[in-house]
Amino acid sequence: MSTEPDAGSAGAVQPGFGEPLLEVSNLKKYFGNSEGFLGPITFDRDGAVPRPTVEREWVRAVDGVEFDIKRGETLGLVGESGCGKSTLARTLLKLVEPTDGEVQFKGVDLADAGGEQLRRMRKDMQIIFQDPQSSLDPRMKVGPIIEEPMKAHDLPESDPSVSARADVRNDTEYAVDVTVDDDVDVAVDATDGVAVADVEVVETEEGVTATAESDLLGATVEEAGDRVQVTVSMSASKGAVRRARVRELLGKVGLDPQHYNRYPHQFSGGQRQRINLARALSVNPDFIVCDEPTSALDASIQAQVLNTMNELQDEFGLTYLFISHDLSVIRYIADRVAVMYLGEIVELADKEELFENPKHPYTDALLSAIPAPDPRATEARAPLEGDVPSPIDPPSGCRFRTRCPELIAPPEYDFSEAEWDAVRAFTRAVDRRAPAIDAAEADEERGAGTLRRELRMTYFEDVDVGGEAGEVVDEAIAAVVDGDPETADALLQEAFAERSICAREDPNYVLEPELGGSVHKADCHLHRGDAD
Amino acid sequence: MSGETPHDRRDVDGRADVEIDAEDDGGLEAEEVEARVGLSYTLVQLRRDPTALAGLAIISVSTAVAIVASIDALLLDYWLTQTFWYHPELGPHADTNLPPYGVSNQYYDASRSTLAHPLGTDFRGRDVAVRLFYGTRIAITVGFTSTVIGLVGGTLTGAVAGYYGGWIDDVLMRGAEILYAIPFLILVIVIVSVLDPQRQNALLVAMVGVGIASMPTFARLIRSRVFSVREEEYVEAAKAAGVKDRWIILRHVIPNSFAPVLVQATLQIGLAILIIAGLSFLGFGAQPPQASWGQMLNKARPLLIPNPWFSIFPGLCILFTVVGFNLLGDGLRDAADPRIQN
Amino acid sequence: MSTHETILEVEDLKTQFFTEEGVVRAVDGIDFDVRRGEIVGLVGESGAGKSVAVQSILRLVEEPGAIVGGEIRYKDDLLFGLKASADDPQERTEREEMLSRTEMRTQIRGREIAIIFQDPMESLNPVYTVGSQIEEFIALNREVPGDQAREIAMDTLRDVGIPEVESRYDDYPHQFSGGMRQRVLIAMALACEPDLIVADEPTTALDVTVEAQILNLVDDLQARYDTSLVWVTHDMGVVAEICDRVNVMYLGEIVEQAPADDLFHDTKHPYTSKLLASLPRPDRTVGELDSIGGVMPEAINPPSGCRFHSRCPEAREVCAEVHPDERPSAEAGSHHTVACFRDDAFDVGYWDSPPIETEASGGFAASLTAEEGESG
Secondary structure, three states, X not given: OOOOOOOOOOOOOOOOOOOEXXXXXXXXXXXXXXXXXXXXXXXXXXXXXXXXXXXXXXXXEEEEEEEXXXXXXXXXXXXXXXXXXXHHHHHHOOOXXXXXXXXXXXXXXXXXXXXXXXXXXXXXXXXXXXXOOOOOOOOOOHHHHHHHHHHHOOOOOXXXXXXXXXXXXXXXXXXXXXXXXXXXXXXXXXXXXXXXXXXXXXXXXXXXXXXXXXXXXXXXXXXXXXXXXXXXXXXXXXXXXXXXXXXXXXXXOOOOHHHHHOOHHHOOHHHHHHHHHHHHHOOOOOEEEEEOXXXXXXXXXXXXXXXXXXXXXXXXXXXXXXXXXXXXXXXXXXXEEEEEEXXXXXXXEEHHHHHHOOOOHHHXXXXXXXXOOOOOOOOOXXXXXXXXXXXXXXXXXXXXXXXXXXXXXXXXXXXXXXXXXXXXXXXXHHHHOOHHHHHHHHOOOXXXXXXXXXXXXXXXXXXXXXXXXXXXXXXXXXXXXXXXXXXXXXXXXXXXXXXXXXXXXXXXXXXXXXXXXXXXEXXXXXXXXXXX | OOOOOOOOHHHHHHHHHHHHHHHOOOOOOHHHHHOOHHHHHHXXXXXXXXXXXXXXXXXXXXXXXXXXXXXHHHHOOOHHHHHHOOOOOOOOOOOOOOOOOOOOOOOOOHHHOOOOOOOOEOOOOOEHHHHHHHHHHHHHHHHHHHHHHHHHHHHHHHXXXXXXXXXXXXXXXXXXXXXXXXXXXXXXXXXXXXXXXXXXXXXXXXHHHHHHHHHHHHHHHHHHHHHHHOOOHHHHHHHHOOOOHHHHHHHHHHHHHHHHHHHHHHHHHHHHHHHHHHHHHHOOOOOOOOOOHHHHHHHHHHHOOOOXXXXXXXXXXXXXXXXXXXXXXXXXXXXXXXOOOO | OOOOOEEEEEEEEEEEEEEOOEXXXXXXXXXXEEXXXXXXXXXXXXXXXXXXXXXXXXOOOOOOEEEXXXXXXXXXXXXXXXXXXXXXXXOEEEOOXXXXXXXXXXXXXXXXXXXXXXXXXXXXXXXXXXXXXXXXXXXXXXXXXXXXXXXHHHHHHHHOOOOOHHHHOOOOHHXXXXXXXXXXXXXXXXXXXXXXXXXXXXXXXXXXXXXXXXXXXHHHHHHHHOOEEEEEEOOHHHHHHHOOEEEEEXXXXXXXXXXXXXXXXXXXXXXXXXXXXXXXXXXXOOOOOOOOOOOOOOOOOOOOOOOOHHHOOOOEHHHHHOOOOXXXXXXXXXXXXXXXXXXXXXXXXXXXXXXXXXXXXXXXHHHOOOOOOOOO
């Protein structure tokens, strides 16, 4: 990662790899519950007459996200559907307006960049979407699709910092003087800030002629005594240069340049993702957000596309933010990985560190949930219970606490591990109105005593929770049997769940990585002792 | 176009293409028409639909007639009709109220009828067939022009409202709904009365009026499509690539929302012809001595019993033309809707 | 498990779609069976024909598609079968003992064989409550009165882990999360206590943690009711997790059939092994993925000989000329069948045949120049 390949026209000295390209701090995106000017009005139906109230509910899709992406790396962003990862991608690129927070791209805060400036900055940051069906306009041919971003930015343009010179192969006895127009770097790739045009000078019956190797350049000859003066300049229009570049890009992403005139529907899903790649690459961006680019593809095609993306990253020095719900894909493509849950990044570390030494119980749960393609890998797994809570009213403290198998016991009670496990399981069961709780309410034929005993057998078989906690549990069981699980739920939440440190404090810890990388961020109170 | 039989399939295709061009919103290049993969597919489907083909045949005939009449009126200074017929406004006023050839009733006997006036003459002795001939020109022009006005205005308004959403949508669409809330004919009459109280350019103003009044229909139609198209990833991709909104709307959003609008436009042409005929009948459209169908109907009103042909022939013209456009519109709708395909 | 009786037998099943472009041979002569209490996987990429195969079992193939050959037997019933017509030996007609459409609807679907689809939202009618839909389904298929159906519905919903059944019973499908909706569909499938459940990519639309919940649930329920399952999926991980036996499909054919463990650890067909090698692993870091070159050809005009030969790195001339049928592998034994000439069960001179250039040898760039359309 020390050399910096640059195949495009941009030959400016870029900051080295490893420098942050994108810095995100405290980024938030809330969505209102409805659009339009009558949207916020809701009707309260409790009374006899519905009372209109003006109130907006906010869906906290992204809620205080912080990370940076270094030049040349791939940051993997993984999370389940609805965790806000796609919204994060769109907010990063300011395709949706962030509610709060800062995104610094190449040192410029995108929040301050408005209108035309932002539009120009989009040249350097591109996005590839998930759906190969809908990401290409069905009514446009492939060529114009790939050209569109270039057209929008009036590319190609000459880079003023690139100087031009010519390499002349002289087959005549004349001495050759050569002048090269400054803008030939549009047609030939620059290396180390110099664009070199190859020119051949030959003598024929009609006289001395010069030809540039690139079709896009023209060379004119003026004879003056025993010297000839060769002038190299752009002969092709911008449109022609763009078309040439599209054909070159099609080849680079593994398609046939002859496909220029085809429509998207004539391609398979994998090929369409390649077209998307070519479109993103056309403006020579630094940064590409890949929003689940391979999830709609078959396994064998996914492998092809992932490999191509890796090759292109090396060739063009690209930086990726690679979003996926698939941890296997992330493990293959990413250098560092961020795990997202309910609008927050809960863990962020180097790939090996995160996969081999996960510190957040959610990451753990995700990892154990993926079925490995090997029937002998039969780890007993304890899948997470319940559903992701609503992002409108997320849990206090750690957002994962309502499903976390490692929820920390409140310090008020002196629980043994078994006791706390039982209490936690019971609390969750009541909260979710699990089938056993449901059954205890539903059945009214048997006496309350039997039901109480049965419930106790189900949840507290081997443990005897005593003291203050025991009283709460007794009360809750009684309430459940009375057919009032709301009261039981409130009791248990108040006495146990809400008193845990997980509910009271927002976790935010940086740990010492064990397997590489510089930082291991794991927002879980289990590590409150180990953090720096 | 006029020389070929409308049942020729090549002709059918040719006609359809011309129509897309004619109704294009003007902002798109020629290659764009070619790029409408979905549309050309729709047109192929259309070839299998006999009712739509019948509609196309009727429209082809009336459009051909309208074009010939326009050439005659504008370029040849009525040379055609004067040579082969005679000028409608300069007709021999003596031969008034001739019945159609070979027709008689209790007021007129067939002996007066002549092949020179196959459909008879009116109360001023003008040839009814020639008046219908020029009436076709007015009807077709009026239908197409007002629809194009409504189509362009409505499409742009609806696309902008749908694309941006929020308060822009609120303002534009509430405005459209206000127009929508007024009965169509009354709205057009109001527009005509306000814009042209002297009735100097009554027909032109009526066309514009019908166009404006039909804009909300198009706007609402395209807006609902735009709502789904703007969520398509290629629109987002264009935005992310830094493409300007104007370009995105013209290049991506409108072409991909256009199919239902095209169907509506076809139906709207028929409706516009009917409305303008109605306006002319009420005295708000074509003014005498212009030969419009509605105008002819109006003049025929007091003579309904003795001279029924005064009203029957323009009535039939209106009927056939409007039915033609409706048949084509229905066919287009079926062809564009994959659920109806078998 | 092998001692159990066979409840479903599919023999030489052929299903074709008659389109304007030509005849699409979506399923082209597949054989497989399902025994009692067994989970049989049907795995393949999109376009392999696996969904059409299970639709054929239930005779749910719609115009312009039709089952054109083969035999499907469920227990003692003939779900599909043809015989040569009396007057014209070329013409084949349905056999008398084959179940009629009505019998399929009233006796088989739902009652004996239930189906679970990929998208739970599309399988539930959004304008009726979840409870009423299950209730109606039970009342129809089990011929029980309304209140009893309601009771059964509630019990099954509890069985599949739906919380608060009493209050959620009258909720609408959109008020359930994706995982809960899939649970509802499983409840519906179970409600009539069928002996066979056909699950068509039931966890594909779900998140991994929810998928894990559902897989656990299915495992659990399957053990409890001794139901057999045909599990259609493209996900090798799910196959490894849940299936007892696996059929690998490629372009309308089954190319390999083996117990799950053998399939992964004693792979016989190059397609299966390439497919496994192309998967990124959650449990270890791999340097570069070994992808299969090219894309699956269209079923309208499949390659000659072995259908995989155009993308196979092991292809030789004979592969393009002769079509391999599925045979028990010579090395692995009768329970492991494979359709590849590299196995000694075949004697067509593969090893003497010269290797040929394929998309696999030419890399992906070469393959992508070939004209092909949608493979979905």
